[in-house]
Amino acid sequence: MLVAAPASGQGKTTVAAALARLHARAGRRVRAFKCGPDFLDPHWLALATGHPVHNLDLWMTGEHDARARLHEAATQADLIVVEGVMGLFDGEPSAADLAQRFGLPVLAVIDASAMAGTFGALAFGLRHFRPGLPWAGVLANRVGSGRHAQMLREALADDEAQFLGAVMRDAAFSLPERHLGLTVAAELPDALARLDAAADALARTPLGQMDGAALVRWSVSFDAPAAAPAQAALLAGKTMAVARDAAFCFIYPANLDVLRALGAELVFFSPLADEPLPACDAVWLPGGYPELHAGALAAATRTREGLRAHAHAGRPVWAECGGMMPLFDHIVSSDGEAAALWGLLPGQVLMQKRLAALGLQQLALPAGTLRGHTFHYSRCETALAPAQRTEAARGGAGEAVYRVGAVQASYFHAWFPSSPAAAASLFIEGGVA
Structure with missing residues (x-):
């Protein structure tokens, strides 16, 4: 039904x-x-x-x-x-x-x-x-x-x-x-x-x-689909650290399934609890509600320093929407209160009282095209030029994708099953051109 x-x-x-x-x-x-x-x-x-x-x-x-x-x-x-x-x-x-x-x-x-x-x-x-x-x-x-x-x-x-x-x-x-x-x-x-x-x-x-x-x-009958092609274990031997708590809770279960199917071992950590970044080859910072927890995230020095060391070592970080926001220097509430955050990306995020963007999007990468969407109440002010942009489902430019070293960040939420190979490339050193 x-x-x-x-x-x-x-x-x-x-x-x-x-x-x-x-x-x-x-x-x-x-x-x-x-x-x-x-x-x-x-x-x-x-x-x-x-x-x-x-x-x-x-x-x-x-x-x-x-x-x-x-x-x-x-x-x-x-x-x-x-x-x-x-x-x-x-x-x-x-x-x-x-x-x-x-x-x-x-x-x-x-x-x-x-x-x-x-x-x-x-x-x-x-x-x-x-x-x-x-x-x-x-x-x-x-x-x-x-x-x-x-x-x-x-x-x-x-x-x-x-x-x-x-x-x-x-x-x-x-x-x-x-x-x-x-x-x-x-x-x-x-x-x-x-x-x-x-x-x-x-x-x-x-x-x-x-x-x-x-x-x-x-009652409805669903025919068995054609078998999907075998997926290469592109992340075999890789350990992926995934932020997961009340500030980083926008995680499609299917995305975790894809990472495991690609061979990755997943370990979870809580920036809100200021947990140290686990030993890992790559980091995924999913979306959520960082604006509701800006004070706690600002005080999460162990998490911040672990992410900085990870990025400075050239190991990949993929941050989407709420996962991207704390990477900037500041988050500014809709009432004008600023909280100093992690400083991996230059600039600030400004919360808005109204919806800033909504819609289906796709991100074309050398390994394939990831489909997904955008939905946020904030905007970025940064001197960074977008490395590329997503494309709206109905055509036209979408969200900026920022790259600083091995850190890639965007308001775009990716649905990893749409292209497991493209998803894997986000977490492989040198995997995205």
């Missing part, structure tokens, strides 16, 4: 995670995916299922990769939940494109808190806007009362049977947000309790009362 909505903010993540949690609690094997590029919603879906959550996007991850992951999940699971992105038809490609390509029945989640009859118009439009869209039904979210729920059901004059229930408005299972999206589940001590409360609410709906046998009517 693909959980979609008419727009962002309707409660897709809550419903998708609640559905997954409800069936996982019942002992069923559940796998979840996230449509489009996203680091935050998968944390909640992983908590609900107990399994890593991968992304599906017909452009960034590609149809072959998506088909292979769906097929593998189908061999292991009783239920697959795919959370959509933005509105059902938003983006190129959209969640609707994914649903049609793989025959995923769409569950439309609509925030009905300020409507009655219009609920029926929205549901009708979502269902019929594109001919041939696989359809499961519609779920009303943030409903005020039993009478309100009845009015919403009656609004589906064309087919009340598609009404899969109403989830009442309740702060007990709201998922808190901040400027890049939902708060990471691991940062909330009551995260699982919130999911259980949402699952309990969903259990009171017709959708939530369906068991495995009832869900069979929406």
Whole structure:
């Protein structure tokens, strides 16, 4: 089932995670995916299922990769939940494109808190806007009362049977947000309790009362994909140090899988805890929230000196988005407060009150082209000239890629499975021209 909505903010993540949690609690094997590029919603879906959550996007991850992951999940699971992105038809490609390509029945989640009859118009439009869209039904979210729920059901004059229930408005299972999206589940001590409360609410709906046998009517068959070509172990014998903590938490599990498949041994360290850089051949600084932890990162002298020594020795560093930001001399908050950071790149990063960039991108390297995306609320001021730029998916210049010695940094978030050879080249001395 693909959980979609008419727009962002309707409660897709809550419903998708609640559905997954409800069936996982019942002992069923559940796998979840996230449509489009996203680091935050998968944390909640992983908590609900107990399994890593991968992304599906017909452009960034590609149809072959998506088909292979769906097929593998189908061999292991009783239920697959795919959370959509933005509105059902938003983006190129959209969640609707994914649903049609793989025959995923769409569950439309609509925030009905300020409507009655219009609920029926929205549901009708979502269902019929594109001919041939696989359809499961519609779920009303943030409903005020039993009478309100009845009015919403009656609004589906064309087919009340598609009404899969109403989830009442309740702060007990709201998922808190901040400027890049939902708060990471691991940062909330009551995260699982919130999911259980949402699952309990969903259990009171017709959708939530369906068991495995009832869900069979929406079953989908995923053909086995063609075998992928064997990947050379380009990082065999290499030790990769990966920053991972609350400041560096934007990590696609698939990226870690690729590095291991390339032969790398992964070791993790926490700059927030000022852990020394482990002995390694290369470093990956993934994205995250360094701006929320600028003071702690400024005081992380052991981490800073280890990175400096590593870079001065000519060993590779790949830093993306939030991983790049602390490499500059300063981070300046949106209120104008500056924190001195690690100084591996000249210049400063300035936080913005509004989104600075968003979109699918690709980075062409001699070994291949990496696909990915950009999404950030800051901008760089630096005397460095970009060594190259990414390209936007729809054409045109994208993000700058900076290179100082063996350090390479960009706002670009790479999806390593799109070109394992290109990903490997980021972490090999002299691997990128």
